[in-house]
Amino acid sequence: MSSSTSSDxxxxxxxxxxxxxxxxxxxxxxxxxxxxxxxxxxxxxxxxRDIDLxxxxxxxxxxxGRNGCGKSTLLQVICGMTLPSHGELRVTGRIxxxxxxxxxxxxxxxxxxNVMIGGAVLGLKRSExxxxxxxxxxxxxxxxxxxxxxxxxxxxxxxRLAFSICAHVEAEILVVDEALAVGDAAFQRKxxxxxxxxxxxxxxxxxxxxxxxxxxxxxxxxxxEEGRIREQGDPSTVIRNYHRALLVExxxxxxxxxxx
Amino acid sequence: MPSVNVVNGxxxxxxxxxxxxxxxxxxxxxxxxxxxxxxxxxxxxRREMSERFKGSVAGWVWAVVAPLLAIAVYTxxxxxxxxxxxxxxxxxxxxxxxxxxxxxIVVFNFWSEMAFRAPMLLHEYTHFIKQTIFPSDMLAxxxxxxxxxxxxxxxxxxxxxxxxxxxALPWTVVLxxxxxxxxxxxxxxxxxxxxxxxxxxxDAGYLMINIVPLFMFATPVFYPHAALPAPFNFWIxxxxxxxxxxxxxxxxxTGVVPDMRVYAWTLVTSVFTFYFGYWFFDRYRNVIVDVI
Numbered sequence: 001m002s003s004s005t006s007s008d009x010x011x012x013x014x015x016x017x018x019x020x021x022x023x024x025x026x027x028x029x030x031x032x033x034x035x036x037x038x039x040x041x042x043x044x045x046x047x048x049r050d051i052d053l054x055x056x057x058x059x060x061x062x063x064x065g066r067n068g069c070g071k072s073t074l075l076q077v078i079c080g081m082t083l084p085s086h087g088e089l090r091v092t093g094r095i096x097x098x099x100x101x102x103x104x105x106x107x108x109x110x111x112x113x114n115v116m117i118g119g120a121v122l123g124l125k126r127s128e129x130x131x132x133x134x135x136x137x138x139x140x141x142x143x144x145x146x147x148x149x150x151x152x153x154x155x156x157x158x159x160r161l162a163f164s165i166c167a168h169v170e171a172e173i174l175v176v177d178e179a180l181a182v183g184d185a186a187f188q189r190k191x192x193x194x195x196x197x198x199x200x201x202x203x204x205x206x207x208x209x210x211x212x213x214x215x216x217x218x219x220x221x222x223x224x225e226e227g228r229i230r231e232q233g234d235p236s237t238v239i240r241n242y243h244r245a246l247l248v249e250x251x252x253x254x255x256x257x258x259x260x
Numbered sequence: 261m262p263s264v265n266v267v268n269g270x271x272x273x274x275x276x277x278x279x280x281x282x283x284x285x286x287x288x289x290x291x292x293x294x295x296x297x298x299x300x301x302x303x304x305x306r307r308e309m310s311e312r313f314k315g316s317v318a319g320w321v322w323a324v325v326a327p328l329l330a331i332a333v334y335t336x337x338x339x340x341x342x343x344x345x346x347x348x349x350x351x352x353x354x355x356x357x358x359x360x361x362x363x364x365i366v367v368f369n370f371w372s373e374m375a376f377r378a379p380m381l382l383h384e385y386t387h388f389i390k391q392t393i394f395p396s397d398m399l400a401x402x403x404x405x406x407x408x409x410x411x412x413x414x415x416x417x418x419x420x421x422x423x424x425x426x427x428a429l430p431w432t433v434v435l436x437x438x439x440x441x442x443x444x445x446x447x448x449x450x451x452x453x454x455x456x457x458x459x460x461x462x463d464a465g466y467l468m469i470n471i472v473p474l475f476m477f478a479t480p481v482f483y484p485h486a487a488l489p490a491p492f493n494f495w496i497x498x499x500x501x502x503x504x505x506x507x508x509x510x511x512x513x514t515g516v517v518p519d520m521r522v523y524a525w526t527l528v529t530s531v532f533t534f535y536f537g538y539w540f541f542d543r544y545r546n547v548i549v550d551v552i
Contacts, residue, residue, distance in 0.1 A: 020550060029460060029551065081393055083546045097393050104387050109307060120303040121392050 008056045009092070010173055010203050011078055016051035016087035018073055018227075019044035044085075047073045049227045051087070057172075060195070060204040062214035062235060064242050065224040071207045074224065075175050078205065093203070096122055096171030102162035107151035111142065111161055114150055118165045132168045139194075140164035141187070160187060167194050174198065176206040192216065211239050290397075290538050297398050301405070304398075308406050327414040330365070331421050334358035355425045356513075362418055363513055364481035367505045370411040371447065372472045377403055378451040379458030379465035386552055396548065397541055400451035404444055418512065430515025439507045439523075442530035446500065449530075449537030456541045459548045480505055497522075500529040 021042035023029050028041040035041070047070045055061060065071045076082045077089065079097040104121065105114045115136055119129035137146055140160045145153060153161070166174065195204065195217055208214050214221055214235055221238040223231045225245075231238050277285070294301065335358040381399050388394040415436065423429055458464040479501045485493060496502050503526035510518040 033460075079393060081390070082549045095393075097391075104391050106307065108311075113307060117303045117307060120300040121388060121394060124299075126299040126302065 009054050010057050011053065011055040011092075011205075012088075012090045013051050013053040013078070014088040016048060016053070016077065016084050016089055017046060018048040018070075018077055018082070019046045019085045021045075047227050048077065048084070051227075051229060053222075053229070055203060055205070057093075057203055058199060058201075060199050060217055060219050061206070062218035062221045063205070063207045063224060064209075064214065064221055064238065066246075069224045070227040071224055072177050075177050075205065075207060079175055091173070093172035094123075094170075095173040095175060096166065096169040097175050102158045105150045105158065105162070108149055110149055111140075111146040111153070114161070115165060118162075119168075122165070122169045122171075124169065136164050136168050139167060139190070156184070156187075163191055167198075171202060173203045173205065176204070211243070215239060286539075287535070289542075290534070293395065293397060294401055297395050300395065301398055301402055305402050305405055308402065309409065312406075323410055323413050324417060327362075327366075327417040328421075331358060331362050331417065334361050359418065359422055359425075359513055360484075360509065361482060363509050364479070364505050366411060366414045366418060367443070367508050368476060368479060368481050368501065369414070370407055370443070371501055371504075372475075373407045373410075374404060374447045374451055375454070375468050375472050376465075378454035379462075379468055381451065381455040382459045382548065382552055389549060389552060396545065397452065397538070400448050400455055400537070400541075404448045404451060407447070408440075408444055415512075422512075430511070430513075432511040432515050432517060435511045435517075436508075439504060439511065439518075439526065442527055443504050445534040446504070446526075446530040449533035449535065452537030452541035453533075456544050456548060459544075459552045475499070475501065497525060500526070500533070503529065 021029070021032070022045045023032070023042050032041045051074065063071045063074065073082070075097075077084050078091060079095055080091065081097065104118065106117070109117070112133075115133065116126070116129055119132075120126065124132075140146075140157075140163075142153075142157050142160055145157060150158060150161075166176065198204065204217070206217075218235045220232060221235040222229060223238050223242050231241055335355055337358075378400070381403055382389060382396060385394070385396070385399055389396050419429060419433060454464060454468070478496075478499055480488075480496065485496050485502060485506065488496060503522050506522055507518040507526055510516050
């Protein structure tokens with residue numbers, strides 16, 4: 001820790017790398033568990049390499065990149081859901097991992113029940129969820145559907161509810177792995193307004209394929225390619241270069257192959 | 261302020277503590293976690309309980325009807341001239357043997373429900389484990405609590421049946437919590453172990469499907485262990501379930517204070533399984549997220 005350790009840095013990553021273990025045969029993991037001290041039975045598949053990153057309080061960071069470039073893994077590592085294979089990581093502050101909250105909904109349960117469970121999973125006390133319920137329900141604006149099973153919701157309604165839960169977690173760092181501002185224009189504006197006010201106190205990290213969203217919300221954009229940071233900085237510059245690269249470079253069919 | 265510190269793939273705990281403090285922390289950790297996540301446990305337990313009878317009109321009535329039916333069937337089934345154990349009990353041989361079997365089955369079913377479910381437990385909650393920071397170790401606790409609720413219904417039905425048949429209950433039934441709580445700890449520990457294995461391979465599930473029926477006969481459910489030939493008489497305790505079945509029978513059916521050696525053995529298996537399970541789960545927790 002030689003450089004300045006300002007209290008403003010909420011995430012600091014150095015030389016971060018993450019490898020998944022790819023097994024050629026189904027039972028190789030068993031050999032790995034038993035004889036891992038002798039030799040390894042897997043090919044490492046590096047999803048993240050040499051990530052150096054400092055994120056300051058109040059920043060809003062958009063992460064760009066093609067499918068499978070390691071965006072989501074980076075968010076998972078920062079959240080502490082999965083450990084990096086090497087490197088250093090330091091995260092300060094209450095982190096709310098809302099990586100695709102809508103996908104944790106139980107379709108058989110009502111919106112209300114999902115709010116209770118979703119809130120509990122994000123670390124809210126039952127009393128807190130009950131206290132905030134009216135506000136959550138008002139923000140989502142789905143009316144009587146709140147007591148219907150989520151399977152009857154439209155995609156837009158599901159996202160409204162998901163976003164509304166996120167908006168009430170009171171996290172210091174919000175990590176989102178899905179389009180933030182979806183839904184009709186009115187709801188989008190509500191989301192964007194909320195994010196603007198959140199950024200006064202908190203830090204936002206999100207993955208998006210919507211360039212408009214990144215341009216509108218971010219103070220910094222990070223472009224990840226093949227597990228490395230290819231470019232970061234001013235959102236409009238990064239977006240322009242990223243777009244150009246997408247047009248020039250073809251979709252590489254070997255992108256998901258394991259490295260030797 | 262909560263923070264994550266990771267260096268070279270290892271979570272770093274900043275303070276250094278002595279071995280005695282580390283032991284205290286290890287012993288306390290599962291309970292600290294349960295206390296910390298109590299609202300989450302309650303929320304998911306509530307959903308699991310309502311899930312079981314979802315779509316049925318009678319709902320919870322089934323939870324009461326099932327054990328009632330079982331007792332009735334056992335009572336009628338053993339009306340033949342078998343050489344029945346407990347033949348000279350005050351309840352008469354038929355009802356006595358029916359309750360004898362039922363008390364064994366209550367304990368056995370509690371165990372088998374957990375043994376069947378545990379290997380698949382983490383797969384049921386993949387979306388939580390992968391998409392949020394989720395205390396996956398609490399799933400074993402939640403599923404055991406759910407099974408406990410159904411087992412308690414069976415126990416109450418059994419006690420009511422016994423009360424109706426004999427007009428009295430032995431005073432020792434107040435000791436039921438003393439065997440139930442260690443048994444729950446045993447099952448939670450077993451679920452930690454099996455669910456961690458099950459996350460890596462589905463074989464654990466298939467193994468349990470084959471093993472559980474065998475245990476029904478390897479455990480003294482249908483016979484008292486004293487009926488076995490002498491060498492097995494001792495070895496049957498190697499099956500940890502035997503102790504729980506016997507203690508349960510002693511306090512519910514026979515109305516005697518259980519053999520303290522047997523009770524001590526159940527406590528040993530309970531504490532060992534609980535902490536071994538937690539240690540094992542904790543050790544592989546970070547790998548589980550990646551393989552599931």
